[in-house]
Amino acid sequence: ESCPSIKNILLLDSEGNRVAVKYYSDEWPNNSVKEAFEKSLFTKTQKTNARTEAEIAMFESHIIVYKFVQDLHFFVTGAENENELILVTVLQGFFDAVGLLLRGTVDKKEALENLDLILLCLDEIVDGGIILETDANVIAGKVASHSIDAAAPLSEQTISQALATAREHLSRSLLK
Numbered sequence: 227e228s229c230p231s232i233k234n235i236l237l238l239d240s241e242g243n244r245v246a247v248k249y250y251s252d253e254w255p256n257n258s259v260k261e262a263f264e265k266s267l268f269t270k271t272q273k274t275n276a277r278t279e280a281e282i283a284m285f286e287s288h289i290i291v292y293k294f295v296q297d298l299h300f301f302v303t304g305a306e307n308e309n310e311l312i313l314v315t316v317l318q319g320f321f322d323a324v325g326l327l328l329r330g331t332v333d334k335k336e337a338l339e340n341l342d343l344i345l346l347c348l349d350e351i352v353d354g355g356i357i358l359e360t361d362a363n364v365i366a367g368k369v370a371s372h373s374i375d376a377a378a379p380l381s382e383q384t385i386s387q388a389l390a391t392a393r394e395h396l397s398r399s400l401l402k
Contacts, residue, residue, distance in 0.1 A: 230312045231355040233288060233303040235320060235348055239334045240297035242268030246337070246344045250355030267301065280314045291317045296333040300324075315360045316351060322362030323347050327369060343369055 233253065237246040242265050254260040267285055271292055274281055280293045284306070291313045292301045302317040304310075327343045328336045337344060346369045350359055359365050 230309060230357055231304070232313070232316060232352050232357060233305065233355065234301075235316075235352065236264060236267070236299075236301040236303070237324075237337065237344065238264060238268055238299045238301070240299070242272070242299075245298065245334060246341060246348065248345075248348045248352070250352060268299065271299070271301075280317050282310050282314070289313060293317060293321055295321070295325075298332060298334055298337060312357070316357055319360035319362050319365060320347065320351055323351070323365035323369070326362055326366035 231250070233251040234247065234249045236244075239245055244261075244264065247260070247264070249260060254263055263286070267290065270285060271281070271283065271290070276292050276294050280291050283290050283292070285303075287306050289304045289306060289308050289310055290301060291304075291310065292299060294300070300317060300321050302313050302320070304313045324337070324344060324347060325332050327347060328340055347365055350365045350368045352358060359368075
């Protein structure tokens with residue numbers, strides 16, 4: 227119980243619709259309750275100016291930290307007795323890792339096109355509500371290493387993935 231934990235991480239668009247969400251608590255038993263929570267949270271926070279730095283609010287006996295960029299709204303929810311600085315650190319790690327993975331173009335279109343990377347990012351940050359990592363560079367590095375598929379044809383790989391595959395094949399052939 228002394229270990230800091232997260233209730234959920236939400237990434238919503240500028241209309242309050244889901245882009246990527248992960249719940250780590252059974253306080254929200256079904257999808258309709260989760261969506262109602264997301265809509266009411268979005269409605270409460272949409273008029274704030276959380277674009278330069280994270281904002282902190284109490285909402286339905288939870289601490290919510292949030293930050294907006296372009297048409298995306300990032301939220302991290304913790305228990306009412308959770309340390310706000312820890313929640314802000316998780317939020318900033320998620321926010322910065324997404325920025326790194328999307329190469330600075332953080333908007334809804336880019337997020338949806340790279341949804342797999344964002345979901346992997348969430349998995350690297352929190353597991354079952356327990357915080358695993360908050361360093362954006364480490365998170366993005368782990369996600370990038372997961373997303374490199376050496377078995378994919380070179381034509382379907384990005385340049386960096388193709389170079390990594392080529393380096394791997396070269397090092398294997400030199401070690402033989």
